[in-house]
Amino acid sequence: xxxxxxxxxxxxxxxxxxxxxxxxxxxxxxxxxxxxxxxxxxxxxxxxxxxxxxxxxxxxxxxxxxxxxxxxxxxxxxxxxxxxxxxxxxxxxxxxxxxxxxxxxxxxxxxxxxxxx
Amino acid sequence: xxxxxxxxxxxxxxxxxxxxxxxxxxxxxxxxxxxxxxxxxxxxxxxxxxxxxxxxxxxxxxxxxxxxxxxxxxxxxxxxxxxxxxxxxxxxxxxxxxxxxxxxxxxxxx
Numbered sequence: 507x508x509x510x511x512x513x514x515x516x517x518x519x520x521x522x523x524x525x526x527x528x529x530x531x532x533x534x535x536x537x538x539x540x541x542x543x544x545x546x547x548x549x550x551x552x553x554x555x556x557x558x559x560x561x562x563x564x565x566x567x568x569x570x571x572x573x574x575x576x577x578x579x580x581x582x583x584x585x586x587x588x589x590x591x592x593x594x595x596x597x598x599x600x601x602x603x604x605x606x607x608x609x610x611x612x613x614x615x616x617x618x619x620x621x622x623x
Numbered sequence: 624x625x626x627x628x629x630x631x632x633x634x635x636x637x638x639x640x641x642x643x644x645x646x647x648x649x650x651x652x653x654x655x656x657x658x659x660x661x662x663x664x665x666x667x668x669x670x671x672x673x674x675x676x677x678x679x680x681x682x683x684x685x686x687x688x689x690x691x692x693x694x695x696x697x698x699x700x701x702x703x704x705x706x707x708x709x710x711x712x713x714x715x716x717x718x719x720x721x722x723x724x725x726x727x728x729x730x731x732x733x
Contacts, residue, residue: 541722551660551668551713553722565720601667610670610679611658611715 508532508612510602515617522592526617528585528602536560536580538606542587544598545616554600555587570596592621625649625718627725634731635704643728645714646696653690657697658715661708662727668713672699706732 514526528540542554555576556565564576575588585602599616626648635641645657659672670679672688675697685703690696697716701708709732714725 543722543724550711550727551662551715551724553724556720556722563720567721605658607656608674608677610673610677611660613667613669615667 508604510604510612510614512600512602512614512617515600515619517620517622518592519623520593520621522621523588523590524592524619526587526589526600526602526619528587528614530583530585530602530604533604535578535583538604540578540585541603541605542576542585543601543603543613544596544619545601546595546598549598552598557585589619592619594621597621625716625723627714627716627723629712629714629725629728631726632729632731634733635701636733637704637706639704640700640702641704641730643699643701643712643714643730644696645698645716645725646694647716650695651692652695652697652716653692655716657688657690659686659688659697659699660713660715661710662713663710671712701730704732708732 509531511529518524539558541556544552544554557576561578573591577586601616602614605611628646656674660668661671662668671682671686676688687700689698711727713727
């Protein structure tokens with residue numbers, strides 16, 4: 507069974523940093539691109555960042571580019587999202603997802619990031 | 624930038640059929656795959672349609688997806704509405720390698 511388990515969320519002050527993790531199991535992690543999606547309270551879904559299976563190609567949403575680094579450790583089946591310069595509008599539930607052509611997207615349960623003083 | 628537009632809300636009675644549209648802003652939506660996600664309150668999204676019209680295992684065949692090139696839109700149709708279908712529904716496609724989401728549609732089953 508495919509499982510994606512996010513962690514690392516929490517309360518952080520404006521301007522602070524946070525590193526999210528996503529532990530993957532139930533599939534060959536290095537074969538799949540992975541994506542972070544966020545959802546602010548009461549709002550819709552927003553794409554944040556994606557990374558190729560090898561980790562050599564990365565993509566970022568304009569709204570957060572320059573403040574994010576997506577990475578992965580294929581030896582540990584773990585995806586990461588390093589966030590810097592956090593602002594109040596970054597407050598959201600951050601989901602880890604797995605998607606490949608001709609397969610449905612699999613979602614984790616999310617980890618909550620709250621940016622507040 | 625490519626954008627997807629959904630109605631804010633739709634409603635239907637149990638047993639009836641509803642359709643949720645997802646209109647692309649530019650280019651051809653038919654050249655990009657569309658996914659549909661269901662999100663019940665307090666839960667993570669789940670996939671109900673992938674690659675325009677494919678249903679994941681476990682999703683009832685009451686859910687179907689289609690593409691209309693003439694209106695540059697995708698549609699999610701839910702037939703035989705059940706109260707458990709009440710949720711938010713999001714379409715998602717791609718702009719090169721970026722994911723693009725519609726704003727979401729709240730389905731109310733009256």
